[in-house]
Amino acid sequence: RRRAMGRAMGLVGLLLGLFLVPAVLVSTSLRHGAPWTEPELELSEWEPISNTVPENSLWPLPQSLRTSRRQLQLAPGRFQLVHSTGSLAEPDCGLLQDAFRRYYDYMFGHSDRRRHSRRPPGAREEPELLQLQVVVESLDPGCHSYPHLGSSEAYHLTVTEPVAILKADEVWGALRGLETFSQLVHEDDYGSFLVNESEIDDFPRFAHRGILLDTSRHYLPLKSILTNLDAMAFNKFNVLHWHIVDDQSFPYQSIYFPELSDKGAYSYNHIYTPTDVRLVIEYARLRGIRVIPEFDTPGHTQSWGKGQKDLLTPCYKGQQPTGSFGPVNPILNTTYDFMTKFFQEISNVFPDAYIHLGGDEVNFNCWKSNPEVKEFMKKQGFGTNYAKLESYYIQKILDIVSSYKKGYMVWQEVFDNKAQLKPDTVVEVWIGDNYAHELSKVTGAGFTAILAAPWYLDYISYGQDWKKYYSVEPLNFPGSEEQKKLLIGGEACLWGEYVDATNLTPRLWPRASAVGERLWSSRSVTNLEDAYERLSNHRCRML
Amino acid sequence: AESEPPWGTPCTQLLVSVAAPGCDGFPSLDSKESYELSVSEGSLLLSADTIWGALRGLETFSQLVGRDENGTYYINQTEVVDFPRFPHRGLLLDTSRHYLPLRAILETLDVMAYNKLNVFHWHIVDDPSFPYQSLTFPELSKQGAFNAMSHVYSASDVQAVLEHARLRGIRVIAEFDTPGHTLSWGPGAPGLLTPCYLGKSPSGTYGPINPILNSTYEFVSSLFKEVSTVFPDFFLHLGGDEVDFTCWKSNPKIGAFMKEMGFGQDYRKLESFYIQRLLDIVSSIGKGSIVWQEVFDALVKLRPDTIIHVWKESSPPYMEEMANVTKAGYSALLSAPWYLNRISYGQDWMAAYQVEPLKFKGVPEQKDRVIGGEACMWGEYVDVTNLTPRLW
Numbered sequence A: 001r002r003r004a005m006g007r008a009m010g011l012v013g014l015l016l017g018l019f020l021v022p023a024v025l026v027s028t029s030l031r032h033g034a035p036w037t038e039p040e041l042e043l044s045e046w047e048p049i050s051n052t053v054p055e056n057s058l059w060p061l062p063q064s065l066r067t068s069r070r071q072l073q074l075a076p077g078r079f080q081l082v083h084s085t086g087s088l089a090e091p092d093c094g095l096l097q098d099a100f101r102r103y104y105d106y107m108f109g110h111s112d113r114r115r116h117s118r119r120p121p122g123a124r125e126e127p128e129l130l131q132l133q134v135v136v137e138s139l140d141p142g143c144h145s146y147p148h149l150g151s152s153e154a155y156h157l158t159v160t161e162p163v164a165i166l167k168a169d170e171v172w173g174a175l176r177g178l179e180t181f182s183q184l185v186h187e188d189d190y191g192s193f194l195v196n197e198s199e200i201d202d203f204p205r206f207a208h209r210g211i212l213l214d215t216s217r218h219y220l221p222l223k224s225i226l227t228n229l230d231a232m233a234f235n236k237f238n239v240l241h242w243h244i245v246d247d248q249s250f251p252y253q254s255i256y257f258p259e260l261s262d263k264g265a266y267s268y269n270h271i272y273t274p275t276d277v278r279l280v281i282e283y284a285r286l287r288g289i290r291v292i293p294e295f296d297t298p299g300h301t302q303s304w305g306k307g308q309k310d311l312l313t314p315c316y317k318g319q320q321p322t323g324s325f326g327p328v329n330p331i332l333n334t335t336y337d338f339m340t341k342f343f344q345e346i347s348n349v350f351p352d353a354y355i356h357l358g359g360d361e362v363n364f365n366c367w368k369s370n371p372e373v374k375e376f377m378k379k380q381g382f383g384t385n386y387a388k389l390e391s392y393y394i395q396k397i398l399d400i401v402s403s404y405k406k407g408y409m410v411w412q413e414v415f416d417n418k419a420q421l422k423p424d425t426v427v428e429v430w431i432g433d434n435y436a437h438e439l440s441k442v443t444g445a446g447f448t449a450i451l452a453a454p455w456y457l458d459y460i461s462y463g464q465d466w467k468k469y470y471s472v473e474p475l476n477f478p479g480s481e482e483q484k485k486l487l488i489g490g491e492a493c494l495w496g497e498y499v500d501a502t503n504l505t506p507r508l509w510p511r512a513s514a515v516g517e518r519l520w521s522s523r524s525v526t527n528l529e530d531a532y533e534r535l536s537n538h539r540c541r542m543l
Numbered sequence B: 001a002e003s004e005p006p007w008g009t010p011c012t013q014l015l016v017s018v019a020a021p022g023c024d025g026f027p028s029l030d031s032k033e034s035y036e037l038s039v040s041e042g043s044l045l046l047s048a049d050t051i052w053g054a055l056r057g058l059e060t061f062s063q064l065v066g067r068d069e070n071g072t073y074y075i076n077q078t079e080v081v082d083f084p085r086f087p088h089r090g091l092l093l094d095t096s097r098h099y100l101p102l103r104a105i106l107e108t109l110d111v112m113a114y115n116k117l118n119v120f121h122w123h124i125v126d127d128p129s130f131p132y133q134s135l136t137f138p139e140l141s142k143q144g145a146f147n148a149m150s151h152v153y154s155a156s157d158v159q160a161v162l163e164h165a166r167l168r169g170i171r172v173i174a175e176f177d178t179p180g181h182t183l184s185w186g187p188g189a190p191g192l193l194t195p196c197y198l199g200k201s202p203s204g205t206y207g208p209i210n211p212i213l214n215s216t217y218e219f220v221s222s223l224f225k226e227v228s229t230v231f232p233d234f235f236l237h238l239g240g241d242e243v244d245f246t247c248w249k250s251n252p253k254i255g256a257f258m259k260e261m262g263f264g265q266d267y268r269k270l271e272s273f274y275i276q277r278l279l280d281i282v283s284s285i286g287k288g289s290i291v292w293q294e295v296f297d298a299l300v301k302l303r304p305d306t307i308i309h310v311w312k313e314s315s316p317p318y319m320e321e322m323a324n325v326t327k328a329g330y331s332a333l334l335s336a337p338w339y340l341n342r343i344s345y346g347q348d349w350m351a352a353y354q355v356e357p358l359k360f361k362g363v364p365e366q367k368d369r370v371i372g373g374e375a376c377m378w379g380e381y382v383d384v385t386n387l388t389p390r391l392w
Helices: A011-018 A023-030 A092-109 A170-184 A220-233 A260-263 A272-283 A333-349 A365-369 A371-380 A386-403 A412-416 A435-444 A466-470 A481-485 A504-508 A511-520 A529-542 B051-064 B104-114 B139-144 B155-166 B214-230 B246-250 B253-260 B267-284 B292-295 B317-329 B349-353 B364-368 B387-391
Strands: A064-074 A080-083 A131-136 A155-159 A165-169 A193-202 A208-214 A239-242 A290-297 A312-316 A320-328 A354-358 A407-411 A428-429 A448-449 A487-492 B015-018 B037-042 B043-048 B078-082 B088-094 B119-123 B171-178 B195-197 B201-209 B235-239 B290-291 B307-310 B331-334 B370-379
Touching: A011 A208, A011 B078, A011 B267, A064 A371, A080 A092, A080 A312, A092 A170, A092 B078, A131 A170, A131 B015, A155 B331, A165 A170, A170 A220, A193 A466, A208 A511, A208 B037, A220 A239, A220 A272, A220 A504, A239 A272, A272 A290, A290 A371, A312 A365, A333 A386, A354 A371, A354 A386, A365 A371, A371 A386, A386 A407, A386 A412, A386 B331, A407 A412, A407 A511, A412 A428, A412 A435, A428 A435, A435 A448, A435 A481, A466 A511, A466 A529, A481 A487, A481 B349, A487 A511, A504 A511, A504 B214, A504 B307, A504 B387, A511 A529, B037 B051, B043 B051, B043 B155, B051 B078, B051 B104, B088 B104, B104 B119, B104 B155, B104 B387, B119 B155, B119 B370, B155 B171, B155 B387, B201 B246, B214 B267, B235 B267, B246 B253, B246 B267, B246 B364, B253 B267, B253 B364, B292 B307, B292 B317, B307 B317, B364 B370, B370 B387
Parallel strands: A080 A131, A131 A165, A208 A239, A208 A487, A239 A290, A290 A354, A354 A407, A407 A428, A428 A448, A448 A487, B015 B043, B088 B119, B088 B370, B119 B171, B171 B235, B235 B290, B290 B307, B307 B331, B331 B370
Antiparallel strands: A064 A193, A155 A165, A155 A193, A312 A320, B037 B043, B037 B078, B195 B201
């Protein structure tokens, strides 16, 4: 896919006039620094060849990448990341300003040489790269809006002297390109900052590339979540699936229903205030990451019952309530009154177009034990098929949420149990047995799907298990071309039963990086040895 | 009101009474760690035979102190009589597969003390790197460390570890594993490792320590003399595990030696020949030896006070090995079921907890020879970024 070119300057224009080679060819033949054959470009054969191949730490691997042995120097005191005069991102594009500062810091942060200084005698002879200019071309670049499923994350990066150019349709692509540029800059043995002349054309293979964090089994302090968002940006992940509440605790401080967290959180210190939530959403936005909250019902809701009386179904033994509770009670009007108000709040608090409504692992035993529920089943003509009751409930929630103009994501059971889903529903396939078959069914029925099943990273094991995650091919399921288009991405999940702030980061990374490349890079990028080299360099850089 | 707790007289002092004089020594295998703790109205008394027992008692005391929801510290009336079931309760850290900065080691020693572990088994060098800065052979770390400036343990680092450990009643037992697991020794000690052959000429790669040269034994003798002065514990761990015979088999000079010695094709005899001499060197320096089980399995002639470290899960099953080792009269340490580097999903602490070290067929004298065990955290996938949550 060729980017539209703006005004070119001199050598840059020459380079930009080159045809782009399809990803497959490039990825197999030119990646290892083979010199270009175009006669216009000087081959600097006499220059010392650095030990590191320029792209030996790129992660995820771009779709199309050409590098030459020719290197450029960067002086921290002089190099700048700037808006190009042709860019449609306003000068007041805070998102990019923030990114410029952040990436400058990643590249040169621990250097003493950030002050202005003259070029020292005996400095290397390479030409100096003075700037990376960022051009955002769309009339609606996205500076002050939120990323969404349809956002453009494509970018074109040309690194050549004296000025490198990063072009993108929208700011989201600029963010991805800045990350890649920062991965190209490296230090030589003497501490000089260098970058090889390169041309990169890149875009994600899948649009939904997510990480699931679970803040109910264990509370995660803000710092932990923000550090994780940084790591996600290093790996071009673009969705934080925030599984914020569950059976064990309810840390989300609701404005309409403060008792939910008052009674349901582990303690008053283990909550997310509205300010905390806004911080996460903005921190994510500045990194091009969508925040999709999950309020999982009707199962996984024990903690909701502490602060909301009569929400959960009372379980019975014979004719007597046992004192324990089951899933959300689907037969009471009060349930739906509550959900209507609750999801109104959620729709306002979380700006993403989607909310995840859960719907997994509903245990029917409690419903079966409750005489009023049984009575309701009879009246509705559901017989003894409790899946129908589950669907009855989910249906109403789905309708409530769509009335707030939100789309929804659901776990696969909601589809499997035949609830009536809106066409833009995203079904998340998580059950490990035969997930390929499930993907066929979901996409065969015309729904979009995301894949989580092979990527449950909470299931730790000894050794290099990243290879197993890397080797998953999401489109390996029986289906037509149209069906395959409905698989829009996947998520690496770190459920919290055994995870808290003391072990989250080393458990999630760099294992999740394997998933990140699988979801961004081309299908043909599968070589484990090459991946190992790039991933080990990438991991050290992330530290 | 009826819900007021019946607080006794506020306690102001924990009196610590230690029978044996002196605070300046190092703990040993024979150290007594027993203590008694008596908490009653107006009297808090911790008594122990030795300072090591006092340390254990202080840890327990600190665990008994509670805090109520008003913030008041309290302690229940309590009587504690305590002593360890096994005298050797160890933890292995591997600083060769990944260098561990000093602070990671010191932090680990702190947590060991919380858990009354009393031996730090420092698997300090191995194939991938040689971070131990030797005074006698400075080239070993200069050439063998991942980075000779930053990824080394200087003499003062080692002293810091020894003292930090001592203050917590923890013995430091260094392991310089030979003749296998020594690739990183090669660059700094030319001629030490066996050159492997491809046909008639050297292939350029190296194998275990070369057991047929006198220079080998001179070197090993000097190195262990230094190590035995640096590390005060009576015991040194000599390794002796996983010796790969392929390189020895390929080397014609070794082949000639095997013939000369009448070892036939049994390279275990060559391995034993080396280990034997090493054990003699170490005991002549006045130290005791701990070895991995292979040394016992290869029927090396061992001094009766050698300690055998059982690490293999199977071939034979480790409880069978424990029985064999103790039956032959040696003391045994158990690690096989406690390789904590082998992570798995869920509450795997339970499997470790349920191990019963004495669950093997043997007479009481045998069982008495089990002196304890060690949890091992091998470093292939472990560095400072994940050590602490993986280990504890």
